[in-house]
Amino acid sequence: MKQRIIDLSVSLQNGIPSDPPPFLPSIDYHSHAAGALQLAAMFPGLSPDDLPEKEGWAVEFVSMSTHAGTHMDAPWHYHSHMKDGGRSLTIDEIPLSWCIGPGVKLDFRQYPDGYVIGPADLDKEFARIGHTLSAGDIVLINTAAGDRYGREDYLERGCGVGRSGTLYLTQKGVRLVGTDAWSWDAPFAYTRARYQQTGDSSLIWEGHYAGKETPYCQIEKLSALDSLPDDGFTVISLPIKVHRASAGWSRTIALVDE
Numbered sequence: 323m324k325q326r327i328i329d330l331s332v333s334l335q336n337g338i339p340s341d342p343p344p345f346l347p348s349i350d351y352h353s354h355a356a357g358a359l360q361l362a363a364m365f366p367g368l369s370p371d372d373l374p375e376k377e378g379w380a381v382e383f384v385s386m387s388t389h390a391g392t393h394m395d396a397p398w399h400y401h402s403h404m405k406d407g408g409r410s411l412t413i414d415e416i417p418l419s420w421c422i423g424p425g426v427k428l429d430f431r432q433y434p435d436g437y438v439i440g441p442a443d444l445d446k447e448f449a450r451i452g453h454t455l456s457a458g459d460i461v462l463i464n465t466a467a468g469d470r471y472g473r474e475d476y477l478e479r480g481c482g483v484g485r486s487g488t489l490y491l492t493q494k495g496v497r498l499v500g501t502d503a504w505s506w507d508a509p510f511a512y513t514r515a516r517y518q519q520t521g522d523s524s525l526i527w528e529g530h531y532a533g534k535e536t537p538y539c540q541i542e543k544l545s546a547l548d549s550l551p552d553d554g555f556t557v558i559s560l561p562i563k564v565h566r567a568s569a570g571w572s573r574t575i576a577l578v579d580e
């Protein structure tokens with residue numbers, strides 16, 4: 323069967339507000355002209371003028387966190403150990419069977435920024451699209467943040483999934499979820515206000531911390547979720563293996579039957 327490939331990943335890019343300022347990625351581009359000098363230095367007697375149109379190699383040096391761009395969080399990101407005491411999985415330990423599977427997309431673009439999705443919202447959306455959740459499904463949420471990537475308000479846009487919503491998914495055997503927002507949790511600007519009003523620290527990062535009970539991974543900063551069907555597609559998201567790390571950059575794609 324013929325399959326269409328949809329790229330669900332963003333490009334890492336300088337100069338866009340993709341993360342809080344201290345965490346912005348930085349890409350240092352070395353030109354073909356600079357590369358000609360580097361290459362010539364490795365071959366005594368060679369001049370940059372001897373290279374094709376005086377060009378050597380282009381290369382980039384990148385400084386960034388493991389959470390820059392489209393990436394997958396491992397349970398180690400949200401706690402060092404699980405509720406039962408076992409050490410949390412790091413990104414290099416995630417079973418690849420979690421990373422490839424049937425996808426289902428939930429459309430939460432109409433929910434207000436900062437809204438915390440719970441089981442009733444999930445039930446309503448699964449009923450609307452007529453999908454029965456199965457163990458191993460990869461659940462992607464399309465939020466209002468999706469079409470704001472690279473814009474000033476990206477970090478404050480979209481809804482997130484709370485503790486009860488996350489447990490609803492993981493208790494049914496979901497091991498990988500994804501969002502086009504900055505975090506699986508609601509934007510911190512809203513959680514900060516709720517924390518200030520209530521003093522309740524259990525509201526902070528509640529969706530992430532729910533993974534201490536049943537481990538799961540979340541892909542963040544996805545792109546183009548609006549071009550996916552509701553279900554009937556395969557997600558492939560293979561995180562780069564960074565030894566004992568909390569996350570890995572992950573080129574994420576969907577395969578849709580034509």
Ligand SMILES: N[C@@H](CC(=O)c1ccccc1NC=O)C(=O)O
Nearest residue numbers: 341345387389390504505506542
């Ligand atoms: N959005 C992520 C956190 C995150 O992206 C992050 C956390 C710590 C340091 C840097 C981060 N992001 C980008 O560099 C989350 O809520 O899991």
